[in-house]
Amino acid sequence: MNTPILEMKNITKKFGSVTALNGVNLEVFPGEIRGLIGENGSGKSTISSIAAGMQKAISGQMLYEGNAWEPESMIDALNKGIGMVVQESGTITGITVAENIFLAEMKKFKKGLLVDRKRLYEDADRALSNIGITSISGRDMMDSLSFQERKLVEIAKVILKKPRILLIDETSTALSHDGRQIMYGIMKKMKEEGGSVIFISHDLEEIMEVCDTLTVLRDGNLIRTFAKEEFDENLIRTSMIGRELEGDYYRPDFNCSFLDEEAIVVKNLCFYDKLKNVSLTLHRGEILGIGGLADCGMHELGEAIFGALKPESGAVISPRGRHIKSPHNAMTDKIGYVSKDRDRKSLCLEASIKDNIAVAGMNIFKSGAGLITRSAERKYVDEQIDALRVKCSGRDQVVAQLSGGNKQKVVFGKWIGCGSEILILDCPTRGVDIGVKQAMYQLMSKLKSEGKAILMISEELPELIGMSDRVLIMKNGEITGEFKRSKDLSESDIIGCMI
Ligand SMILES: Nc1ncnc2c1ncn2[C@@H]1O[C@H](COP(=O)(O)OP(=O)(O)OP(=O)(O)O)[C@@H](O)[C@H]1O
Numbered sequence: 459m460n461t462p463i464l465e466m467k468n469i470t471k472k473f474g475s476v477t478a479l480n481g482v483n484l485e486v487f488p489g490e491i492r493g494l495i496g497e498n499g500s501g502k503s504t505i506s507s508i509a510a511g512m513q514k515a516i517s518g519q520m521l522y523e524g525n526a527w528e529p530e531s532m533i534d535a536l537n538k539g540i541g542m543v544v545q546e547s548g549t550i551t552g553i554t555v556a557e558n559i560f561l562a563e564m565k566k567f568k569k570g571l572l573v574d575r576k577r578l579y580e581d582a583d584r585a586l587s588n589i590g591i592t593s594i595s596g597r598d599m600m601d602s603l604s605f606q607e608r609k610l611v612e613i614a615k616v617i618l619k620k621p622r623i624l625l626i627d628e629t630s631t632a633l634s635h636d637g638r639q640i641m642y643g644i645m646k647k648m649k650e651e652g653g654s655v656i657f658i659s660h661d662l663e664e665i666m667e668v669c670d671t672l673t674v675l676r677d678g679n680l681i682r683t684f685a686k687e688e689f690d691e692n693l694i695r696t697s698m699i700g701r702e703l704e705g706d707y708y709r710p711d712f713n714c715s716f717l718d719e720e721a722i723v724v725k726n727l728c729f730y731d732k733l734k735n736v737s738l739t740l741h742r743g744e745i746l747g748i749g750g751l752a753d754c755g756m757h758e759l760g761e762a763i764f765g766a767l768k769p770e771s772g773a774v775i776s777p778r779g780r781h782i783k784s785p786h787n788a789m790t791d792k793i794g795y796v797s798k799d800r801d802r803k804s805l806c807l808e809a810s811i812k813d814n815i816a817v818a819g820m821n822i823f824k825s826g827a828g829l830i831t832r833s834a835e836r837k838y839v840d841e842q843i844d845a846l847r848v849k850c851s852g853r854d855q856v857v858a859q860l861s862g863g864n865k866q867k868v869v870f871g872k873w874i875g876c877g878s879e880i881l882i883l884d885c886p887t888r889g890v891d892i893g894v895k896q897a898m899y900q901l902m903s904k905l906k907s908e909g910k911a912i913l914m915i916s917e918e919l920p921e922l923i924g925m926s927d928r929v930l931i932m933k934n935g936e937i938t939g940e941f942k943r944s945k946d947l948s949e950s951d952i953i954g955c956m957i
């Protein structure tokens with residue numbers, strides 16, 4: 459029997475009254491790719507970040523290659539062989555890609571009092587090209603990169619240190635097809651070289667495909683570890699949520715149906731190579747899906763419709779005939795927007811759940827005289843927290859302290875609750891567990907039946923097919939295909955227009 463590369467024994471972690479981990483025992487072996495799955499807030503990020511030196515357990519022991527493992531920090535852990543790609547943003551804006559990659563080692567590039575920038579950029583380019591990325595340069599400012607590119611920089615940064623154990627926290631949903639292939643390639647190589655990977659994802663299909671073993675966490679407890687031959691979707695799901703998932707997952711009907719009334723008309727939008735003459739109409743009572751590869755322009759389309767990105771030409775026209783030119787215009791016309799880049803664009807991390815949700819909902823809980831009462835505000839916020847089962851200690855908890863999926867629920871609640879007539883949802887179910895995904899889909903169906911209009915941008919084909927009345931596919935900034943809802947619509951029908 460070989461010895462584990464990492465042993466975590468009886469690990470307990472609390473945050474105030476919340477028990478994030480309750481005596482968890484986890485052993486990982488050399489050459490193993492271990493999946494970690496569980497509902498939002500079940501403890502996946504916490505256990506991984508303890509192994510990677512980002513935080514400390516309140517009790518329990520760890521052994522790495524048979525020796526006591528007590529990393530002082532994330533950098534210390536990485537230098538000694540355990541690296542982590544974190545769930546949220548693991549890079550810093552305002553500096554270059556190269557400075558991010560070598561953040562803890564800038565000393566290496568000192569030349570007298572100056573920094574040898576040429577060597578810094580060259581080394582960064584090499585670190586990127588080593589993992590197959592040539593489209594990003596060490597000289598690029600971090601701010602100029604997309605969400606996926608920032609994640610790739612983070613991966614390059616960790617891999618550069620040749621870790622023996624790599625922890626990957628919910629990164630797939632930030633990456634497009636190509637980005638994922640890069641990540642899977644890295645995982646495979648680590649395995650071949652006798653290292654180990656701990657891989658967190660909410661995508662059961664993906665995790666069953668890429669992992670050798672799979673551990674389920676629920677409410678801070680390790681429920682069960684499955685060997686590959688024991689993988690069974692239903693069994694894994696049931697152990698995740700502690701009961702069987704009931705009711706429909708996606709919409710049960712296969713009718714493409716919506717009202718004639720137009721909700722948003724987009725006319726000839728142009729934005730560099732991202733949007734080339736894009737026109738579409740979203741109707742009341744319609745769920746219009748927009749799909750494509752991550753860089754096809756669909757995320758920019760969502761931003762432009764909300765007025766958050768100024769197109770070079772073209773127009774977005776609301777039902778009142780108004781041209782949407784700013785988020786303020788959009789909100790006045792009852793348009794809500796969930797951005798894919800949740801931490802930078804959708805949330806104020808240092809503010810409470812209450813403040814984040816209430817910001818958009820003032821019109822709902824304001825009294826007739828226009829006054830805002832504390833109790834009405836609290837009631838409104840609590841309704842949103844309950845509706846989406848946000849796992850938190852209360853409405854006053856700071857959003858930064860929530861688990862990734864629970865942050866996403868706050869964003870969703872902020873826009874769903876406030877009476878938006880039109881919703882632009884960019885990857886709305888990113889990082890949320892299957893139980894909550896189901897609740898979000900049911901909410902979307904309810905909004906549709908109330909005549910609201912939903913534009914859902916998504917990189918997940920099953921979700922687009924499962925929920926949309928029509929699906930528009932984009933490629934290189936253009937709409938390349940339109941598909942009506944039907945029983946027979948399949949992923950392969952659509953993929954042809956994407957690539
Ligand atoms: N800094 C913190 N302060 C307070 N509570 C925290 C903090 N970090 C995590 N928690 C809580 O600990 C629990 C476990 O959180 P964790 O982030 O590990 O969940 P997760 O399984 O990664 O969830 P997700 O799938 O949503 O990312 C949650 O209830 C969370 O709110």
Ligand SMILES: [Mg+2]
Pocket residue numbers: 502503504545627628861862863
């Ligand atoms: Mg997490």
